[in-house]
Amino acid sequence: MYDRSCYVVNAMTDIADRTTAAPRRKRADGERTRSAILREAASLATVDGLEGLSIGNLAAALGMSKSGLYAHFGSKQELQLATVAEAGRIFAAEVVEPALAAPAGLGQLLAVCEAFFEHLQRRTFPGGCFFAGAALEMGTRPGPVKEAVAAFQAAFVDLLRGFAVTAIEQHELPPGEDPDGLSFELNGIILAADANFVLHGNTAVLDMARRVVRRRLGVTSDASA
Amino acid sequence: MYDRSCYVVNAMTDIADRTTAAPRRKRADGERTRSAILREAASLATVDGLEGLSIGNLAAALGMSKSGLYAHFGSKQELQLATVAEAGRIFAAEVVEPALAAPAGLGQLLAVCEAFFEHLQRRTFPGGCFFAGAALEMGTRPGPVKEAVAAFQAAFVDLLRGFAVTAIEQHELPPGEDPDGLSFELNGIILAADANFVLHGNTAVLDMARRVVRRRLGVTSDASA
DNA sequence: GATCAGATAGCACGATCGTTCGTGCTATTA
DNA sequence: TAATAGCACGAACGATCGTGCTATCTGATC
Numbered sequence: 001m002y003d004r005s006c007y008v009v010n011a012m013t014d015i016a017d018r019t020t021a022a023p024r025r026k027r028a029d030g031e032r033t034r035s036a037i038l039r040e041a042a043s044l045a046t047v048d049g050l051e052g053l054s055i056g057n058l059a060a061a062l063g064m065s066k067s068g069l070y071a072h073f074g075s076k077q078e079l080q081l082a083t084v085a086e087a088g089r090i091f092a093a094e095v096v097e098p099a100l101a102a103p104a105g106l107g108q109l110l111a112v113c114e115a116f117f118e119h120l121q122r123r124t125f126p127g128g129c130f131f132a133g134a135a136l137e138m139g140t141r142p143g144p145v146k147e148a149v150a151a152f153q154a155a156f157v158d159l160l161r162g163f164a165v166t167a168i169e170q171h172e173l174p175p176g177e178d179p180d181g182l183s184f185e186l187n188g189i190i191l192a193a194d195a196n197f198v199l200h201g202n203t204a205v206l207d208m209a210r211r212v213v214r215r216r217l218g219v220t221s222d223a224s225a
Numbered sequence: 226m227y228d229r230s231c232y233v234v235n236a237m238t239d240i241a242d243r244t245t246a247a248p249r250r251k252r253a254d255g256e257r258t259r260s261a262i263l264r265e266a267a268s269l270a271t272v273d274g275l276e277g278l279s280i281g282n283l284a285a286a287l288g289m290s291k292s293g294l295y296a297h298f299g300s301k302q303e304l305q306l307a308t309v310a311e312a313g314r315i316f317a318a319e320v321v322e323p324a325l326a327a328p329a330g331l332g333q334l335l336a337v338c339e340a341f342f343e344h345l346q347r348r349t350f351p352g353g354c355f356f357a358g359a360a361l362e363m364g365t366r367p368g369p370v371k372e373a374v375a376a377f378q379a380a381f382v383d384l385l386r387g388f389a390v391t392a393i394e395q396h397e398l399p400p401g402e403d404p405d406g407l408s409f410e411l412n413g414i415i416l417a418a419d420a421n422f423v424l425h426g427n428t429a430v431l432d433m434a435r436r437v438v439r440r441r442l443g444v445t446s447d448a449s450a
Numbered sequence: 451g452a453t454c455a456g457a458t459a460g461c462a463c464g465a466t467c468g469t470t471c472g473t474g475c476t477a478t479t480a
Numbered sequence: 481t482a483a484t485a486g487c488a489c490g491a492a493c494g495a496t497c498g499t500g501c502t503a504t505c506t507g508a509t510c
Contacts (some may be wrong), residue, residue: 186418
């Protein structure tokens with residue numbers, strides 16, 4: 001069922017894009033600045049949180065004025081929404097898309113976990129996984145930002161689930177395996193890896209997470225050396 | 226190895242208590258007020274975060290003045306440390322101690338997970354697990370508050386690990402089982418349950434988490450009805 | 451090259467942040 | 481009962497928050 005994966009990936013990539021109306025931009029420098037702002041915003045948000053992210057700090061980090069930055073979005077909430085969308089694009093590019101190159105089924109399931117651990121280890125963001133932090137932070141704050149984060153998180157678990165279903169169909173996993181339970185578990189391992197990595201900064205927890213994933217999926221750890 | 230569990234539990238209960246110097250209190254009403262402040266602070270922190278928790282909001286929620294509240298702690302960081310300690314006491318009382326009543330080994334492993342899920346379902350805190358949110362939030366902010374949160378999180382995983390070791394010694398788990406990997410996994414399931422519950426507010430994810438835990442521990446789900 | 455919309459900056463606003471100070475009030479104790 | 485000390489208060493501080501308004505500048509279009 002390749003269609004299912006494609007659907008979910010497209011959903012993940014475009015989730016927050018469709019939450020913002022078309023801005024009708026004309027000049028290229030503005031678009032460049034906007035991209036630079038969002039990249040920095042996503043990075044800062046993993047440290048200070050989406051709510052703790054302030055216009056003043058963000059502008060100072062980019063060497064521009066508060067009002068000049070503010071004019072790109074019109075409100076803090078729009079900035080947050082655009083930041084979530086940017087983080088989604090980065091996540092899709094760094095974690096999801098590399099996994100799609102792997103063999104469908106168990107291969108993609110392993111690949112997406114490995115890509116996530118590399119995403120952490122490479123320290124794309126100083127505060128670990130953007131969405132892990134954003135989910136816990138915004139979960140208690142109703143509004144469009146929370147909805148965007150929740151939709152992305154659900155789409156990611158759905159992606160895992162789709163890989164698991166294919167793996168079961170291809171008899172790479174026991175027929176009695178529950179796709180919902182498995183995707184829930186793998187998501188948990190990913191969250192535990194992020195939490196421990198952020199808290200203790202030790203890359204050893206990522207190796208532990210890799211071992212746990214392989215063991216859970218019944219893969220003989222020949223690639224550990 | 227009952228001593229091991231006791232050691233960890235005491236460590237968890239007292240982790241943040243020893244981080245604050247003796248305040249030399251004399252009057253009973255002050256102690257009562259302080260307790261009320263900390264209970265409310267722990268609750269508010271699961272919604273706004275430990276950093277987003279503001280003196281003004283906290284005072285307003287308690288119907289007292291900012292300065293009157295502030296005098297109890299002397300700085301926001303001291304308030305945060307005391308709040309972490311209070312949350313630790315609540316977690317120990319609601320999640321850890323009930324589990325100690327269960328049969329040592331696998332029984333305690335199951336009981337502590339179940340107690341955690343009930344802790345969520347009962348909505349002790351409006352924002353789910355205090356430490357799950359605090360870990361992601363403070364992980365990127367070096368200082369004594371982060372250290373207290375990290376110590377508590379490590380102590381909890383150690384608790385799980387101790388239960389797992391006992392369960393293996395008692396042949397309730399396969400001899401090849403890895404206590405580090407298992408405690409890491411269970412911690413992940415707990416984090417996933419919290420994240421999903423907070424994001425989507427659906428108690429169904431808790432039932433899913435219960436199923437996943439029982440299946441992971443090889444328990445026949447006779448208690449599902 | 452003139453025109454115009456978009457990009458950026460400067461300045462100021464009301465609100466809220468953590469924090470400090472001085473002052474009564476009250477529970478405790480000698 | 482008088483003295484002491486902890487508790488709570490109102491007011492105010494400098495700083496920063498998100499958010500507007502206005503002016504200047506600059507890249508794109510004819």
